[in-house]
Amino acid sequence: MKKVLAILLAVALIATLSISAVITASAGNDPTLVVSTETATKGATKDITISMVNNPGVASLKLSLTFPSDLTLNSVAYNAGLGGQSQAPAKLTSPVTLNWFNGGANTNGDMVYATLNFTVSNEATEGDKAIEISYKQDNVYNIDEEDVVFGITNGKITVVGCLHEHTTQVPAVPSTCKTKGHGAYTKCDDCGAIIEGSDAELDLADHTPGAATKENVVDATCAVAGSYTEVIKCTVCGETISSETKEIKATGNHTAGDWKSDSGAHWKECTVCKQVIGESESHDFEEKILEEATTEKEGKKANVCKVCGYVDEESIVTIPKLVSYDVEQTAGKTEENEAVYDADDAKAVAFTAKFAKDKLTAVKVNGQVVDPANYDVAADDQGNAVVTFKEDYLKTLGNGDYTVAITTDDGVAQTTLTVKNNAAAATTDTANGGSPVTGDNNIALLIALLLAVMAVSVGAGFVYRRRKEND
Ligand SMILES: [Zn+2]
Numbered sequence: 360m361k362k363v364l365a366i367l368l369a370v371a372l373i374a375t376l377s378i379s380a381v382i383t384a385s386a387g388n389d390p391t392l393v394v395s396t397e398t399a400t401k402g403a404t405k406d407i408t409i410s411m412v413n414n415p416g417v418a419s420l421k422l423s424l425t426f427p428s429d430l431t432l433n434s435v436a437y438n439a440g441l442g443g444q445s446q447a448p449a450k451l452t453s454p455v456t457l458n459w460f461n462g463g464a465n466t467n468g469d470m471v472y473a474t475l476n477f478t479v480s481n482e483a484t485e486g487d488k489a490i491e492i493s494y495k496q497d498n499v500y501n502i503d504e505e506d507v508v509f510g511i512t513n514g515k516i517t518v519v520g521c522l523h524e525h526t527t528q529v530p531a532v533p534s535t536c537k538t539k540g541h542g543a544y545t546k547c548d549d550c551g552a553i554i555e556g557s558d559a560e561l562d563l564a565d566h567t568p569g570a571a572t573k574e575n576v577v578d579a580t581c582a583v584a585g586s587y588t589e590v591i592k593c594t595v596c597g598e599t600i601s602s603e604t605k606e607i608k609a610t611g612n613h614t615a616g617d618w619k620s621d622s623g624a625h626w627k628e629c630t631v632c633k634q635v636i637g638e639s640e641s642h643d644f645e646e647k648i649l650e651e652a653t654t655e656k657e658g659k660k661a662n663v664c665k666v667c668g669y670v671d672e673e674s675i676v677t678i679p680k681l682v683s684y685d686v687e688q689t690a691g692k693t694e695e696n697e698a699v700y701d702a703d704d705a706k707a708v709a710f711t712a713k714f715a716k717d718k719l720t721a722v723k724v725n726g727q728v729v730d731p732a733n734y735d736v737a738a739d740d741q742g743n744a745v746v747t748f749k750e751d752y753l754k755t756l757g758n759g760d761y762t763v764a765i766t767t768d769d770g771v772a773q774t775t776l777t778v779k780n781n782a783a784a785a786t787t788d789t790a791n792g793g794s795p796v797t798g799d800n801n802i803a804l805l806i807a808l809l810l811a812v813m814a815v816s817v818g819a820g821f822v823y824r825r826r827k828e829n830d
């Protein structure tokens with residue numbers, strides 16, 4: 360039982376040592392045989408070295424070399440610095456045996472063991488072509504015939520299509536909104552490959568928005584909203600970045616038209632949009648004469664809205680014809696039954712209307728109501744109304760004919776008053792009398808003057824004859 364345990368322990372110890380040997384072989388300062396690595400194109404010839412690194416001192420080193428058929432081994436040159444003797448390989452096809460030994464002393468120090476000259480086949484595929492060495496422990500020992508253990512780092516020739524020996528640096532080109540740019544990169548002039556960086560297109564840059572402009576403007580009216588398109592374009596490429604329809608609010612500035620009405624109310628509408636402006640209001644009626652009654656025809660009166668003028672048809676009432684009362688001039692000059700005021704004579708003018716004094720309601724000259732301060736009213740012995748115009752008033756009337764109306768509630772006494780020789784007021788409108796009905800005053804004055812001259816001449820002749828007769 361003890362024996363079995365001892366064997367197991369020995370196996371475990373060996374296993375542990377083996378693992379540690381593998382670990383130390385890969386460490387940086389262990390004895391190692393290193394095969395170099397090269398890159399080559401098809402058809403190229405390259406030297407590959409086998410070197411001793413961290414050499415502990417060795418007197419014999421016999422290796423087996425293998426490589427693929429893409430490589431042709433042209434020659435093997437042992438390093439003369441090794442000392443001792445080397446044996447040229449019997450053949451140069453893989454596997455190849457390399458053999459060196461030194462019977463006198465250890466060879467110490469790191470150095471190249473041998474240089475191998477390879478040519479890459481023109482038909483070689485691209486990729487790594489492994490160049491590997493191995494040895495049997497019996498063939499590697501020192502001058503004391505003790506085993507020397509070297510770790511192995513195998514090499515290779517990497518076959519490439521191009522060595523990229525001629526290159527061009529292409530600087531970065533930034534993107535704009537119109538063109539895609541790229542980063543900086545290095546390109547092989549021989550094969551066109553990108554060695555460094557990337558010529559991949561970058562994304563387009565953002566547009567540069569300009570000021571917003573208005574297009575398709577439809578102006579708003581008082582009631583209807585308008586609209587426009589707000590457009591923002593790129594200042595670099597002119598492309599439309601955004602296009603948005605926006606509203607222009609209705610102005611609300613309505614234009615009021617004439618009054619509109621129905622039987623109950625009045626309102627105004629906008630002449631543009633026909634919308635009712637504000638609120639409709641009830642009529643505010645007052646009685647109004649639509650047509651004045653005259654002595655010839657009936658008149659009309661009705662309820663009429665003070666605001667809009669709406670006439671309430673149902674309220675229309677007929678006003679009876681006016682009674683025509685006789686009138687005569689009872690003071691002042693009378694010529695051919697016409698009433699005359701002669702300024703030269705400077706006498707008051709009075710009219711007697713043939714109705715009771717108390718029925719008098721107003722005195723009008725040319726349709727205008729005369730201020731009662733401008734006339735006196737009295738009754739004659741039959742009780743008829745006698746209207747006497749004051750001279751101060753008459754003097755304000757220019758020469759010409761005037762219609763005088765003395766009214767009652769049911770009628771009128773109407774006549775004509777002629778004003779003459781009133782040069783002072785001839786061309787001026789009077790306060791209450793209005794302008795003359797007719798009258799070419801200058802001609803009238805001329806005729807009057809002529810008649811006066813003739814009368815004086817006739818009178819003078821008559822006096823002269825009477826004196827002669829008396830003599
Ligand atoms: Zn290239």
Ligand SMILES: [Zn+2]
Binds near residue numbers: 536565595596597
């Ligand atoms: Zn742009």
Ligand SMILES: [Zn+2]
Binds near residue numbers: 582613614630631632
């Ligand atoms: Zn409107």
Ligand SMILES: [Zn+2]
Binds near residue numbers: 620624625641665
């Ligand atoms: Zn009204």
